[in-house]
Amino acid sequence: RHLATSDRGSFQASHSSGPSPWSQPSDPGKLITMNTLLNMLCDSICSTVQVPKLLSIKNQRLGILFRILQLGALGWVAYNTFAMRAWNYITVPLPSTFDLWLLVPDADRSGADVASSPHCADPSSYDYVYSDTWTYNYSRCVELPIGEAFDKFGQNVFVPTSYEDTYVWEARGAKDCADLEFECPNRGGDFSSLGTTCMCKLSERNFVANPGKVSLHFNHGYLVSFPGDFKVRGRDNSNSMVARSNRGDWKELDGKDGEMATVVLRPDGSRCAVGARSASGAKSLWTKTDSNEDGINGELGEWLACAGVTLDDDVPELRSGNAGEVGMPKLRMTGFERHFELSYHNSNDVNYDIERFGTVCYLTVSVSPSWNTATKVAYTKVPNPHSGAATYRARKAYGVSLAVQTKGSFARFDYNSLVNVIVNAVVLLALPGTIIQFIAVYGLGLLSKIYKRAQSEVMDIRSEFSGLAARMVSTVASFRTVRRSDEAGAEAEEEAEEAIDVERVREYLRAALAPEMASGVLSEQEFMVLSDTAIMDFDAKRSSKVDLASFLAASHSQESIEP
Numbered sequence: 157r158h159l160a161t162s163d164r165g166s167f168q169a170s171h172s173s174g175p176s177p178w179s180q181p182s183d184p185g186k187l188i189t190m191n192t193l194l195n196m197l198c199d200s201i202c203s204t205v206q207v208p209k210l211l212s213i214k215n216q217r218l219g220i221l222f223r224i225l226q227l228g229a230l231g232w233v234a235y236n237t238f239a240m241r242a243w244n245y246i247t248v249p250l251p252s253t254f255d256l257w258l259l260v261p262d263a264d265r266s267g268a269d270v271a272s273s274p275h276c277a278d279p280s281s282y283d284y285v286y287s288d289t290w291t292y293n294y295s296r297c298v299e300l301p302i303g304e305a306f307d308k309f310g311q312n313v314f315v316p317t318s319y320e321d322t323y324v325w326e327a328r329g330a331k332d333c334a335d336l337e338f339e340c341p342n343r344g345g346d347f348s349s350l351g352t353t354c355m356c357k358l359s360e361r362n363f364v365a366n367p368g369k370v371s372l373h374f375n376h377g378y379l380v381s382f383p384g385d386f387k388v389r390g391r392d393n394s395n396s397m398v399a400r401s402n403r404g405d406w407k408e409l410d411g412k413d414g415e416m417a418t419v420v421l422r423p424d425g426s427r428c429a430v431g432a433r434s435a436s437g438a439k440s441l442w443t444k445t446d447s448n449e450d451g452i453n454g455e456l457g458e459w460l461a462c463a464g465v466t467l468d469d470d471v472p473e474l475r476s477g478n479a480g481e482v483g484m485p486k487l488r489m490t491g492f493e494r495h496f497e498l499s500y501h502n503s504n505d506v507n508y509d510i511e512r513f514g515t516v517c518y519l520t521v522s523v524s525p526s527w528n529t530a531t532k533v534a535y536t537k538v539p540n541p542h543s544g545a546a547t548y549r550a551r552k553a554y555g556v557s558l559a560v561q562t563k564g565s566f567a568r569f570d571y572n573s574l575v576n577v578i579v580n581a582v583v584l585l586a587l588p589g590t591i592i593q594f595i596a597v598y599g600l601g602l603l604s605k606i607y608k609r610a611q612s613e614v615m616d617i618r619s620e621f622s623g624l625a626a627r628m629v630s631t632v633a634s635f636r637t638v639r640r641s642d643e644a645g646a647e648a649e650e651e652a653e654e655a656i657d658v659e660r661v662r663e664y665l666r667a668a669l670a671p672e673m674a675s676g677v678l679s680e681q682e683f684m685v686l687s688d689t690a691i692m693d694f695d696a697k698r699s700s701k702v703d704l705a706s707f708l709a710a711s712h713s714q715e716s717i718e719p
Contacts, residue, residue: 204614211611213596215603221595225588233581241504242577245382245570249500251562252377252389255451258313260305261369270297274468275363275488282363282489285482292489294318297363306370307530311560314530315456316553317367317467317488324550325356328543353544363488367555368457368467371433375451376418376517378500380566388502388566390416390515393447413503413514418442418452420462421520428462428521430454441510452519456556459494462521471525491528491554496521500564507565517564529554638664655701661694662687 236242270276276297284292300316307314323345327336333354340347345358377391389406390396395414397406408414420440422428427440431454434446442452460466467488474485497520501508510516530553537547597608638656665687672678678686693710694702 209611209613211607213607215596218592218596222588222592225591226585229584229588233584237577237581241567242580243569243574244504244567245573246505246565246567247380247382249378249380249562249564249566251498251560252379253391254311254374254376254560256308256311256313256372256374256558257451258306258308258315259371259373260302261366261371261455270366273297276365279363282486283483284485284489285480286476287478288480292361292485294361294363297365299365305364305367307532313372313558314553314555315367315370316364316530316555317491318361318363318555319551319553320359320361322550322552323358323548325547326353326539326545327355328353328545332545364555368455368460370456371453372456372459372558373451373453375447376498378498378515378517378562378564380500380502382566382568383570386568390500392416392418392442392452392517393444395444396515409514412512415444415513416515416517417510417513418447418517418519419510420452421518422462422464423520423522425520430458430462432458443513459521460523463494463523465492465523474525474527487523487525489554490525491556493524493526493528493557493559494521495524496558496560498560498562498564500562500566502566502568504567504569505565527554528557530557654704656707658691658695658700658702661691661702665690 275282275294279294279296282292282294286292305315323343325336325340325343325345327333329352333349333352336354336356337347337349340356343356343358345356347356348354375391375393377389380388382388385400387399388396396409396416397414398409399406418441420428420430420442429438429440431442431446431452432438433455434450434453436446438454438458439446446452457466465487467486469487470484471487471490472484474490475481497518499507499518499520500515501518502515503511503513507518508516531551532553533548533550535546535548537545539546593611597604597611600607638660666673666683669678669683669686673680673683690710691702694706696706
């Protein structure tokens, strides 16, 4: 009714305002052409608006797949939101402090059994032939003095486990070289000369007696920055502090939030106790009280045990593979790099699992074997500026160096992150529908053509209404024609019952589908299934009769405009 009224009003308005401005054109051909082009352009660009259409498809397989995809999307959204605490802003802490120092054990702590250990009792058993021209052979084990037991340069440390010393005596001139040549055999060295310069060289390889007893101590800390100039810094032996601006007004945190624990871990993630010589004994969890005086500490042997190795382990990956190779290198011979990985997490982070502390640092200890060397020269007689002669010892040490890496994650509630969580959830939950739509429209062959046509229907209310009216008139006329043939003998159409026998409906349906049945596209059994399905919809009352109301309802069940 609304459509008819609006159309009639517009028609009357367009014909009651006098002659059209196009009715007497000065150049009819030109104006009509322009009008046509404008109408075509407007019709192609402006007259069509695409809107989403909700199409419910009755397909059990698609329905099952759709529910599976929905459950998967819902599970992922739930995991990403709640398990990962996606409403938090995540930032990576930076190293703030790392204070490191080493202590050499006293004589009574160096180990009374050192002399009986294999590398001291039988150093030659460690000999390794690297190639035909190079051999690692060891003479003895030596207790190094405090100044040579380790080297430290800033945060870099090196603890030798074996070394090669080369003693060199240099001379210049015929007389001095003759004296040096005479004395060199008594020193056990080899004499060589070049022009007026000569030298006597003596080399030996030794093991360090007990490097595993060198004690490593350290304190560590972190610095974290969040959006809005919010910063947090902490240290293992003091309370954490926060600042809310760039002015540096740091405030100390009290209670649990100010405490940090350090947990020592093996590479497999299990805990490892160190610090047997400390006042509080060996432990895997170090608190502020534990590390306040001597820092977090442990002997080299303890740290190696946490990494799962010993100094006497074989290192097959460092074999030379050269012709003539004999034996196997060991960590004591080659040296290695020891890794400390410091991973910091606060109480909002998903990796945090110790409730008594505001911050937890997981310290993972690992080892990377390598031919790890350090060289130094000690002069007994510095080079003479005139003669160039000197006496010195050149040492090439193999040993342990330390590499420290800082990582981790700090989490803090953030409104922008919460908005992102909601947006991502909406997008992910809508994804199953998009996938099913793509499969239904493009992946099911002939069915997809039907689904696509149903989904991509062009909606024109005016033509829809006209079509509906025509189909309704046609349906009523067809129904009454069929009824009249089915009710021969009735005197008047108005007095007869408005109903058709269901078998007559089946006959007409058979006639309509006769070409498909004749060509073999549709079998008799398939026809019976289709006709039974249609008749069940026509005869909702199960009276074996199809009345006009039911017939009209079935004929226009998919109309966009209801009658």
